[in-house]
Amino acid sequence: MEFGYSDKVEALRTRLNAFMEAHVLPANIAWHREAQEGRYPLGLIDRLKAKAYGEGLWNLFLPMLREDEPGTPLTNLEYAPLAEIMGRIPWSAEVFNCNAPDTGNMEILHMFGTPAQKAQWLAPLLDGSIRSCVGITEPDTASSDPTNLQTTILRDGDHYVVNGRKWFTTGAKHPNARFVIVMGLSDTRTDVDPHARHTMVIVPFDTPGVRIVRDVPIMHHHAPEGHCEVLFRDVRVPALNLLGEEGRGFAIAQARLGPGRVHHCMRTIGQCELALELMLDRAMERQTFGRHLSDYANIQDWIAESRIEIDQLRLQVLRAAWLMDRQGNQAARVEVSAIKVGAARLQTRVVDRAMQVFGAMGLTPDTPLAFLWTWGRALRFIDGPDEVHLRTIARDELKKAKARRGTSLAYLVPPYEHP
Amino acid sequence: MEFGYSDKVEALRTRLNAFMEAHVLPANIAWHREAQEGRYPLGLIDRLKAKAYGEGLWNLFLPMLREDEPGTPLTNLEYAPLAEIMGRIPWSAEVFNCNAPDTGNMEILHMFGTPAQKAQWLAPLLDGSIRSCVGITEPDTASSDPTNLQTTILRDGDHYVVNGRKWFTTGAKHPNARFVIVMGLSDTRTDVDPHARHTMVIVPFDTPGVRIVRDVPIMHHHAPEGHCEVLFRDVRVPALNLLGEEGRGFAIAQARLGPGRVHHCMRTIGQCELALELMLDRAMERQTFGRHLSDYANIQDWIAESRIEIDQLRLQVLRAAWLMDRQGNQAARVEVSAIKVGAARLQTRVVDRAMQVFGAMGLTPDTPLAFLWTWGRALRFIDGPDEVHLRTIARDELKKAKARRGTSLAYLVPPYEHP
Amino acid sequence: MEFGYSDKVEALRTRLNAFMEAHVLPANIAWHREAQEGRYPLGLIDRLKAKAYGEGLWNLFLPMLREDEPGTPLTNLEYAPLAEIMGRIPWSAEVFNCNAPDTGNMEILHMFGTPAQKAQWLAPLLDGSIRSCVGITEPDTASSDPTNLQTTILRDGDHYVVNGRKWFTTGAKHPNARFVIVMGLSDTRTDVDPHARHTMVIVPFDTPGVRIVRDVPIMHHHAPEGHCEVLFRDVRVPALNLLGEEGRGFAIAQARLGPGRVHHCMRTIGQCELALELMLDRAMERQTFGRHLSDYANIQDWIAESRIEIDQLRLQVLRAAWLMDRQGNQAARVEVSAIKVGAARLQTRVVDRAMQVFGAMGLTPDTPLAFLWTWGRALRFIDGPDEVHLRTIARDELKKAKARRGTSLAYLVPPYEHP
Amino acid sequence: MEFGYSDKVEALRTRLNAFMEAHVLPANIAWHREAQEGRYPLGLIDRLKAKAYGEGLWNLFLPMLREDEPGTPLTNLEYAPLAEIMGRIPWSAEVFNCNAPDTGNMEILHMFGTPAQKAQWLAPLLDGSIRSCVGITEPDTASSDPTNLQTTILRDGDHYVVNGRKWFTTGAKHPNARFVIVMGLSDTRTDVDPHARHTMVIVPFDTPGVRIVRDVPIMHHHAPEGHCEVLFRDVRVPALNLLGEEGRGFAIAQARLGPGRVHHCMRTIGQCELALELMLDRAMERQTFGRHLSDYANIQDWIAESRIEIDQLRLQVLRAAWLMDRQGNQAARVEVSAIKVGAARLQTRVVDRAMQVFGAMGLTPDTPLAFLWTWGRALRFIDGPDEVHLRTIARDELKKAKARRGTSLAYLVPPYEHP
Structure with a gap:
């Protein structure tokens, strides 16, 4: 080690x-x-x-x-x-x-x-000359269970025809955005494996029928690159735009997520460190009732707890990255769920403390805190809500417990021998 | 009862x-x-x-x-x-x-x-034909300790001259806004009672030297009536615009706050009820992994805890209102601090749960939740940050404990008689 | 009001x-x-x-x-x-x-x-000349769902025959304990209404076959009156000892619980007040690093939060008592679940803070805190675990929401008219 | 890495x-x-x-x-x-x-x-043939600030004379306990460095004047080896029993603490893992309302959160151990405070969840949980209360922030150029 x-x-x-x-x-x-x-x-x-x-x-x-x-x-x-x-x-x-x-x-x-x-x-x-998007989440379905996705991507001769509505399509407003990878239902039968019915295709933004309906603010915040709602109406793309194989949309999405989540988590940590630095500088500068804020024990607790929590999360994220390098993204799946939940929750917690130390200024755009908070809140959904990741972890624990079932019973101390 | x-x-x-x-x-x-x-x-x-x-x-x-x-x-x-x-x-x-x-x-x-x-x-x-503002909080001072306020309101013959910068001046952008009640330092001596140095005057918005610098968004949200930053540069108002007496700014501010805080708290409760209703409707409608969200025990816990917390807060606010009616605003001062803290914290807590049940939609302007959350967050500063109110309550408890000092010792159970 | x-x-x-x-x-x-x-x-x-x-x-x-x-x-x-x-x-x-x-x-x-x-x-x-017990909870079943109870109370001619094992039978060690009201299965068919299969009978402690197996400590604490494990083996009591009717055990248990829970909750509040008094006295007396503990802002926060939470809970309990007086125990069922959860959680929270202020002494029997904490922890199960009560509240909210279903939708702000 | x-x-x-x-x-x-x-x-x-x-x-x-x-x-x-x-x-x-x-x-x-x-x-x-104790904490002083310690260890010719009262002297009841290392005041002047007034001496238990007054239970629990209150009355030990130098008691105590805290933390982790295993086995076995406890989402959340928190803490403890090996105990001082707080808090949190899953049985001595909880609670004081460690961490952060003071200001986004 x-x-x-x-x-x-x-x-x-x-x-x-x-x-x-x-x-x-x-x-x-x-x-x-x-x-x-x-x-x-x-x-x-x-x-x-x-x-x-x-x-x-x-x-x-x-x-x-x-x-x-x-x-x-x-x-x-x-x-x-x-x-x-x-x-x-x-x-x-x-x-x-x-x-x-x-x-x-x-x-x-x-x-x-x-x-x-x-x-x-x-x-x-x-080479950075274009940008791209990914369209998974939909406004009208509980996308946290992606088998719910309703956009269709149906084969029609040499084309796929895309119909549906996506949102939180990040980057769609970027001046260089050229295409979006769309995930949708290519097999509308309801009696087949729900994890084998979805497909991904590449849809250039200039294809007829693609329309950016609006840029959806995240807690009032408009990102300059946009988190857009995009409408796909009878959008025809060549069959050659199929990514991987038909029905393999989930497998591809899964492959996509591991490293990206590690990136998000580490950026979160950088943002938490910055929030802590801001909190410290502000606490040393401000006075109320004759003392610097940094001299109040409740604020000292917030500082210390932030330090503990950030350091713990960083180690866990780095370990997940190490595991992905050693054993592949799939093997680190549960660990990635763990850091995903941990990071999203930590960001809002640490930034909230920093805001409170800043006072009203912490709510304004004059510090990075308001953006960092709302972004942290969004992280609790992006790539899956906390509850779905907690469920993944719990099910993994339960599976392992089932495999060793009952071994913990040896630690019980019965008060007497039951007759 | x-x-x-x-x-x-x-x-x-x-x-x-x-x-x-x-x-x-x-x-x-x-x-x-x-x-x-x-x-x-x-x-x-x-x-x-x-x-x-x-x-x-x-x-x-x-x-x-x-x-x-x-x-x-x-x-x-x-x-x-x-x-x-x-x-x-x-x-x-x-x-x-x-x-x-x-x-x-x-x-x-x-x-x-x-x-x-x-x-x-x-x-x-x-009769509702005009609107008005109040200017207390300042961008450059820790206004949670109002003795820090730096705007000056100095007598000059038949006038007061106001100089300073206020922000979070709610309503300044309203088309009917006509005047702002400004609090500032009328006695710049540092060796006198710091609670007797501030004064309030009425400043019409059309007085030369008053300038609305900007509308400050609260976590990216621009209220249509504005929470504005207002600059006062050599603003002269007639001495007749003095509110109450010179040096009595704090006393007036104090009188002003009790009922207003009760109003805020009750509106908060209405907003929490609405958030709970939205959470319930959404949870009954959405399905993930084959179950309605309302069938998941963690979401049921959020619902139940919201109900408990809302009901508790409502009773406490109503009791504070009753106390104000019976004994006056001053007598209810500590109770008002209690509901102020409780309401601000509850609003973000309940709305956060509702947002999580809504999924990404909860972050958009398509539901009231994003606004209610950011407004709730602002409530943790408006009329004083949580920490100042907690301090007020603690000091009151300590004062009472001092008065009965030692009575709790009778409940100790010493293991033996010390020789 | x-x-x-x-x-x-x-x-x-x-x-x-x-x-x-x-x-x-x-x-x-x-x-x-x-x-x-x-x-x-x-x-x-x-x-x-x-x-x-x-x-x-x-x-x-x-x-x-x-x-x-x-x-x-x-x-x-x-x-x-x-x-x-x-x-x-x-x-x-x-x-x-x-x-x-x-x-x-x-x-x-x-x-x-x-x-x-x-x-x-x-x-x-x-007239206080004897004491009595109630035997509901069983060691071998998840008694939080009382339909799980396995003790049998079967009619045999002019007698009922009781077989089973109960625990946490409070008071069984009391020198004046004379009888225990036992709840058990009188109808062992599995295809009938599970809420109509249980019955209550009065079992004198001196009936042959009743044996107090042990006094079960609650987190190491032995109450002098005992929370006992009691074995019933072929215990025959006259049929006249039937309480109410056969199969009505749940209805009677339900009737029994409302007022008792209010009593528990109010005693909890008294205990929280005492813990707060102890915390205050101790904080004013102790010094670390040159300041009294009562001068530290984190400890002030604990004091203030305790005050807020105790006051809120008291109002809610009193309101539930008022509701029971007005509309009967059944009508207050959900409110009673709310105060039950609130009280159990509050007791451990407030007492924990007091312990922390006391330092190591808070863990000893020299203060009431250790007992109050462990008793508070037990309250999170006595008369039903928190989770069951939260479930009751949530289901009630969901039922009401279903009745008004959809009304909250009127508060949504759709961004455009869907075509 | x-x-x-x-x-x-x-x-x-x-x-x-x-x-x-x-x-x-x-x-x-x-x-x-x-x-x-x-x-x-x-x-x-x-x-x-x-x-x-x-x-x-x-x-x-x-x-x-x-x-x-x-x-x-x-x-x-x-x-x-x-x-x-x-x-x-x-x-x-x-x-x-x-x-x-x-x-x-x-x-x-x-x-x-x-x-x-x-x-x-x-x-x-x-070689394990005897056991020993350490006497630092005192019943009558706030020992979290050890400069408060009042036991005296005064030189008298070739002897030191010890007078005072210690408690939570772990192991004093062990049949093999032979000596206790006592820390006390060897310099009673009040105008000297308070960190240079304390000394450690070795006191054999059979020295006249040493008396074990009682075994103090920790939340009702009596450890078989005892956490004893020990009275020292005119206890004379040879000056050769001095440990290190006079006035160096704090330095020695400090040297003593780093590794011991790592041991405590890792044992805590083992205990949290055991508690999690117990929780899992129990949740899979019990049914309420027709479902296994392991199927309830709130219990799944507890499982997942326990897994996340345990894994995070383990990494942080291992990192602190690594740092001690690399740079010495002193260099790891702040990291050791961090794991100390983290571990004590985690133990009660995880064990509490497991208890709740066990129901009433979790409160009995029939599972390890009651002991693990009360021990975890004691850990929040042993080797210093949480608040002292948080203070250490915060002061270290503030010191570093002071050194880089103001650098975070470069991240602010002022809305305009102040004139």
């Missing part, structure tokens, strides 16, 4: 921190002012992307990069601490081409894409 | 509920669409106000109404259940001229206003 | 408080020393009982007292504040003949007993 | 698990029956000790073992997973001579003992 980062990771952290400090943080106010005015800060982003690309701080999330593809491939365990650093300024992931949901799309295109699909869609994603 | 509402209150509740159902609820979508487009739905509001005025559902919050003033005067205990009903549709309080912060301003004008001030400012407030 | 105690109640509270201070509290250490040595402090108790009986502070819990029966009948609402006072010294309820489970037994004998049963069992209970 | 146990550790875990299963677990009921009858199960223990000694599973906790000392020295990181295994049966640590407080005493005798002290006291501790 070894709890220190490797030299390679330490070196990368140093480089990334330096980049953030030299280039990203100084651009932060400009980014927000442009975004608050409703424009995507594309010029600013493009300038920073070029710089990061030049330094090789590019596609760091993708272990499976080939030699002819741009970027620096890292294991999940190596990438995780870098995601933490990027998390401190949420929009910065795009600078390093490490932004969701494109990261997940690049992964599944790598794994399941045909050579033609890779040439057409993966290559420009890898 | 008697826990039932009086016949008078039951009759009023019936009338108000009927009005809400017949007139307010049907206008709710229109109100939101107009507000979401950035316009204050003044026409809609004026129409409803006229109707409510006509029915005598007017100024219900103001026990001290005189016969020549419009409306129906009720005790705090009588009004509280009506505030709960209004709370379900937050904008509806204005329909009955029961909206904050005007309610508090009408109270203090009643109590401390000169005849001229009453004629000029109170009368149009009472 | 009226939140003050009536003059009658205030007078009774004054008398009871005076009695406690003059007679009970001074005997507290002696009671504990005798109990810690394993003897039931019967002499001490008898002396105090005689005094209370003489003052008419007797059977205060029993609204249905007849004129020829000893004691002062009070409504539930009148008795509740007195139970709070008794709760401060848990063993004191016996002094006033207000101790569980005899109170519940007296109620059901009043309601369902035959004249002969009343003469033989109720009369001596009412 | 590497999250797997080393081969060496895996081999040791296998051996220890096998020993536990073959020898310790089968003796568990006998141990408890003997202990419940008030006798220390010395014969049983001695038999198992001989076996463990023979297998080299001995003194595993002591990295600094010399070649001439019995046992297998391991690093803290190597020992930690073994402590987890021992924790499942709390009394088993003694079998491997890894029981507190002897472990800490052996450490400080190793570090600070004179050759004579080592020969007389350390050698028999290392």
Whole structure:
């Protein structure tokens, strides 16, 4: 067992921190002012992307990069601490081409894409010239149980015809968004395995029948890239746009989720660290009733509890990344559910404390806290609500308990021998 | 002891509920669409106000109404259940001229206003033809300890000169907003009683030097009436605009707060009830993994805990209102702190559960939940952060304990007689 | 609505408080020393009982007292504040003949007993010359669902034959314990209504086949009256000992529970108040790092939160008592579940805080806290675990929601008209 | 970074698990029956000790073992997973001579003992022929701030004279207990550094003036080895019994605490795992209302949350052990405070859930849960209450924040340029 980062990771952290400090943080106010005015800060982003690309701080999330593809491939365990650093300024992931949901799309295109699909869609994603979306969640169904999804993707000759409504399609408003990977029902029979009825296809945004209905704010917040509601009405795409095989939508979605969740969790940790730093600085600066806030024991408790909880979560996330590297995404499935729940809950908890220390200012857009809180709240649904992940963990525990059933009984201390 | 509402209150509740159902609820979508487009739905509001005025559902919050003033005067205990009903549709309080912060301003004008001030400012407030604001919180000071307030209100001949910056000045963007009651430092000496250095004056919005700098969103939410940042630069108002006496700002602020907090708390309860109803309806409708959400024991726990907590809080708020009616606002000071903390915490807790049951939709503006949550979060600061109120309660307990000091020792069971 | 105690109640509270201070509290250490040595402090108790009986502070819990029966009948609402006072010294309820489970037994004998049963069992209970038990919970079944109960009570000619094992039979070790009311299965068919298969009979402790197997400690604590495991092996009692009718065991148990739960809850409140007093006295006395504990903001928060929570619970319990008086025990069923959950949870929460302020001493028998905590923990099962009561409340809410189904939908704000 | 146990550790875990299963677990009921009858199960223990000694599973906790000392020295990181295994049966640590407080005493005798002290006291501790205690906490002072300690240890010629009262002196009732290391005030001046006034001396139990006043139960539980109150009245010990130097009591106490806390935490984890196993087995076995408890979503949540929290804590404890091995106990001081708080809180939380699943049985001595809960509660004071450790962590965070003061301000997004 070894709890220190490797030299390679330490070196990368140093480089990334330096980049953030030299280039990203100084651009932060400009980014927000442009975004608050409703424009995507594309010029600013493009300038920073070029710089990061030049330094090789590019596609760091993708272990499976080939030699002819741009970027620096890292294991999940190596990438995780870098995601933490990027998390401190949420929009910065795009600078390093490490932004969701494109990261997940690049992964599944790598794994399941045909050579033609890779040439057409993966290559420009890898070099950052386009962006992409994924359409799974639907407004009218309880998508936490994805067998409920109702959008249809039906074969019609050489085409698939997509009909349905998706929402929380992140990135659909991005000026570079070119396609969305849609999951839907390709087999409408109700008497077959519900996990084998869904399929994924690539739908270019310029296909007739695709319409971005609105950008859905998350607790009043409009992301500049949008979390959009998208309507698909008789959308025809070539059958060649099928991703993987028909009926394998769940398997692909599953493959997609592990690393992405680790990224989310590590960014969350970076955001919790930032919230803690803000809380500390504010608590040392403010006075009420003749004492600094940092001198009040309740606020000291919040600080200490935040430190304990952040450190615990980071270790658990890193361990999950290590497990994925060693045994594959599927083997780490339950651990990933655990960090998913832990991270979403921690973010709102730590940020809430920081807000309370800031007072009313913590509610305004003048600090990162309001965004971090609402984003943390959204994380409690994104990629599955807490309750579904807790259920996954519990069922796994119950399965293991069943296998060793009764062994705990040996620890009981009966008061007498029953006759 | 008697826990039932009086016949008078039951009759009023019936009338108000009927009005809400017949007139307010049907206008709710229109109100939101107009507000979401950035316009204050003044026409809609004026129409409803006229109707409510006509029915005598007017100024219900103001026990001290005189016969020549419009409306129906009720005790705090009588009004509280009506505030709960209004709370379900937050904008509806204005329909009955029961909206904050005007309610508090009408109270203090009643109590401390000169005849001229009453004629000029109170009368149009009472008949709903103008609106008003109160400016206490400041962006650059820890306003939870109001002795920190830095805005100055200095006498200069026949005028007061106001300099400073206020924020979270609710209602400043309302088309009818005419004046703001500003609290500031009128005695800049540091060696005098810090609770006798602040004064309140009436500042018309059209006074030169008053500038609404921006509307500050609360967790990304822009209220149509605004929670504004207001700059006062060399603002001169006639000395006749002094409210009460110089140096009595705190006493007036204190008088202002009790009933207003009861109103907030009861509206909170109405909002929690609504959130619970939404949670119930959604849980009965949605299915995951073959069961309705309402069949899951964790969601049943949330429902039951919400019911318990709401009922407990309601009783406590009603008791505080009863105490204010019996013994005055000052006597109920600690009880009001208790309900203030309880309500702010409950609102985010119950609404959070409802959101989780709604899934992603709970984060959108398509349900009232996102607004109710962020408003609940703001309540944890409005009129003082939780920690200040908890401190008030604890200090009161400690004072009482000191008075009876040591009596609990009689309950100890020493193991032996110390020699 | 009226939140003050009536003059009658205030007078009774004054008398009871005076009695406690003059007679009970001074005997507290002696009671504990005798109990810690394993003897039931019967002499001490008898002396105090005689005094209370003489003052008419007797059977205060029993609204249905007849004129020829000893004691002062009070409504539930009148008795509740007195139970709070008794709760401060848990063993004191016996002094006033207000101790569980005899109170519940007296109620059901009043309601369902035959004249002969009343003469033989109720009369001596009412005058305090004997004590009694109730046997419901069983060690080998999940008794939270009482249809699981397995003890059999089968008719055999003029007798009932009882076979089974009960535990947590409170009072079985009391020197005056004379009988136990046993609930069991009188109809072993599995195809009939599971709520109509159980029956209650009166079993004198001296019946052959009744054996007290052991006194079961509750988290290591042995109550001097015992929470016993009792074995019934071929125990024959006359058919005349049937309580009510065959198959009506649940109905009787239900009737029994409402008032008893209110008593428990009010005693809990008295105990929470005592814990808070102890916490306050200790916090003012102790110093660490140069400050009194009472000066630390985290401890102030615990004090304030305890005050808020106790006050809320008291109001809710009193309201449930009021509802029982007005509409009967059955009508208050859901409210009683609410206070049952609330009280059990509050007791451990408040006492835990007090313990933490006491430091290690809080874990010893030198303060009442260790007992109050473990008793509070037991309350989370006694008369049904929290989860069962939460389920009851949730199901009631769902039933009401179903009745008004869909009304909350009118509060949604759809973003557009669906075509 | 590497999250797997080393081969060496895996081999040791296998051996220890096998020993536990073959020898310790089968003796568990006998141990408890003997202990419940008030006798220390010395014969049983001695038999198992001989076996463990023979297998080299001995003194595993002591990295600094010399070649001439019995046992297998391991690093803290190597020992930690073994402590987890021992924790499942709390009394088993003694079998491997890894029981507190002897472990800490052996450490400080190793570090600070004179050759004579080592020969007389350390050698028999290392071979398990005697046991020892440590006397720090006092009944009459807030010992969480140890500068409050009042016992005096005053030099008088060739002797030290000890006067005072200690309690929670664990092990004083053990039949083999031979000495206690007492900490007290050797410098009664009040104007000197309060951290340099305390001294430690070795006091044999047979010294005149030492009296075990009573065995103090922890929440009603009497440990067979006792947590005793010990009175020291004019107890004279040779000056050669001084441990380290006069006035260095705190430094020694500090050195003593790091590893011991890691041991406690890992045993806690073992106990939480056991509680979770019990909860799982029970939930799968019991039925209420037609479903197994394991099918209820609230109980599934408890299971999942327990799994998440246990795994997080284990990683954090292992990391602290790793840090102690790398950088020394002092460097890991804050991390050790973090795990101390985390473990004490987790134990009561997880065990409480398991108790609730067990129903009333969880309160009895028939399962390990009641003991594990009360012990967990005691852990919230042993080696310092939570609040002191949280304060340590917060002060460390504040110190670091001060060093980087203001850097978080760069993340604020001011709405405009202040003029």
